[in-house]
Amino acid sequence: MCGSNDSFVANKHLMQPKELVQLAEEFGSPLYVYDAAKIQSQYNRLTAAFSKVERLRINYAVKALSNVAILQLMKSIGSCLDTVSIQEVQLGLHAGFSPHQIIYTPNGVSFEEIEEAAQLGVQINIDNLSVLEHFGSKHPSVPVCIRINPHVMAGGHSNISVGHIDSKFGISIHQMPHLLRIVENTGMHINGIHMHTGSDILDIEVFLYAAEILFEVATHFKTLDFLDFGSGFKVPYKKDDIETDIEELGKKLSKRFNAFEKQYGRPLTLAFEPGKYLVSESGFFLAKVNVVKQTTSTVFAGIDSGFNHLIRPMLYGSQHFIENISNPKGKERFYSVVGYICETDTFANNRRIAEIAEGDLLCFRNAGAYCFSMASNYNSRYKPAEVLWKDGKGILIRERESFEDLLKNQIRLPD
Numbered sequence: 001m002c003g004s005n006d007s008f009v010a011n012k013h014l015m016q017p018k019e020l021v022q023l024a025e026e027f028g029s030p031l032y033v034y035d036a037a038k039i040q041s042q043y044n045r046l047t048a049a050f051s052k053v054e055r056l057r058i059n060y061a062v063k064a065l066s067n068v069a070i071l072q073l074m075k076s077i078g079s080c081l082d083t084v085s086i087q088e089v090q091l092g093l094h095a096g097f098s099p100h101q102i103i104y105t106p107n108g109v110s111f112e113e114i115e116e117a118a119q120l121g122v123q124i125n126i127d128n129l130s131v132l133e134h135f136g137s138k139h140p141s142v143p144v145c146i147r148i149n150p151h152v153m154a155g156g157h158s159n160i161s162v163g164h165i166d167s168k169f170g171i172s173i174h175q176m177p178h179l180l181r182i183v184e185n186t187g188m189h190i191n192g193i194h195m196h197t198g199s200d201i202l203d204i205e206v207f208l209y210a211a212e213i214l215f216e217v218a219t220h221f222k223t224l225d226f227l228d229f230g231s232g233f234k235v236p237y238k239k240d241d242i243e244t245d246i247e248e249l250g251k252k253l254s255k256r257f258n259a260f261e262k263q264y265g266r267p268l269t270l271a272f273e274p275g276k277y278l279v280s281e282s283g284f285f286l287a288k289v290n291v292v293k294q295t296t297s298t299v300f301a302g303i304d305s306g307f308n309h310l311i312r313p314m315l316y317g318s319q320h321f322i323e324n325i326s327n328p329k330g331k332e333r334f335y336s337v338v339g340y341i342c343e344t345d346t347f348a349n350n351r352r353i354a355e356i357a358e359g360d361l362l363c364f365r366n367a368g369a370y371c372f373s374m375a376s377n378y379n380s381r382y383k384p385a386e387v388l389w390k391d392g393k394g395i396l397i398r399e400r401e402s403f404e405d406l407l408k409n410q411i412r413l414p415d
């Protein structure tokens, strides 16, 4: 199989350290760089795995990386969008998507926000019985997708596992009788069934098991147009790392889906909502080493960034592969890579990295998903610039912030 691990070895199709160093020189550091070719190849790999399914729809999960230029790129390669807030819906429309290419999957938002999304004409996905009842009573003619919680334990860290019994996401399959009564009483039109069991799913059998639950739920509805299996594909973080076997999943789920479609007796679209899978490996975060500090027990490399720019290691222990692109062939030593935020701010402990000198550029891999989109201005730092690497050129897609950006919306007291 075409393991995407090849991104960790020299590959002429992927960005090279030299190109990244040049981009940092041109656009400054810290800097986010996204490789358009990698996004395209992930998209192609996913669609190829499901080529036996007649109607396949990929809804890119905007929250992973929401720069408008990235959304435009997604549109150009044929993707649709999965959104979780009205602002993401608006970004999608601004990027040129039409409403019917956008699914809106909120959790715990106000009823007014759901109505606003419906007004904009996007596909509504409801994950709460009381909201369903309210919405169905008020807007019975608006087609609605239902988010089911199949109660399948999946996913890595507990913060990203969302399908278990006590999860706040989805309508429990144990509430089916109540759900069906609401649909019948309101006369509302259910056009899709959805699940999203969490991130970093390794065992495709678990995924297939959850799919069977979705099929079972689907048989209760006669007017479905699509089944949305969410996402949660695990991507590799280092050479030889484990990842979801997309080809195997494609083979098995396609076969099962096609059989179900025949039994269902109506054309159905198979949908996915990948975030990480499409953009994680496309991203590189570049930061400069300000200080190398030797203590009694370790060598620290302190960079010109912190968890304000890349919070995943501090938030849920993500292990981003780090390389010294200023000295890629240097002798490896052990380092703790830390940020400049004035509290614990550790990117990596005890990592083997090619010898680091002050001023060197470090490159963090897998910096496409949930990195810039989670960045903040903590410590009153500017958010980094973002660059899209496309056709051998670096295109600036977000300017580095300035002091004016920090002050924007702040109101000074009268002098």
Ligand SMILES: *Cc1c(COP(=O)(O)O)cnc(C)c1O
Pocket (backbone or CB within 6 Å): 061, 063, 064, 082, 084, 105, 196, 198, 199, 200, 230, 231, 232, 233, 273, 274, 275, 276, 277, 369
């Ligand atoms: C976050 C999210 C996704 C994307 O998950 P990934 O692990 O990044 O692929 C898909 N669907 C929904 C509803 C989400 O909330």
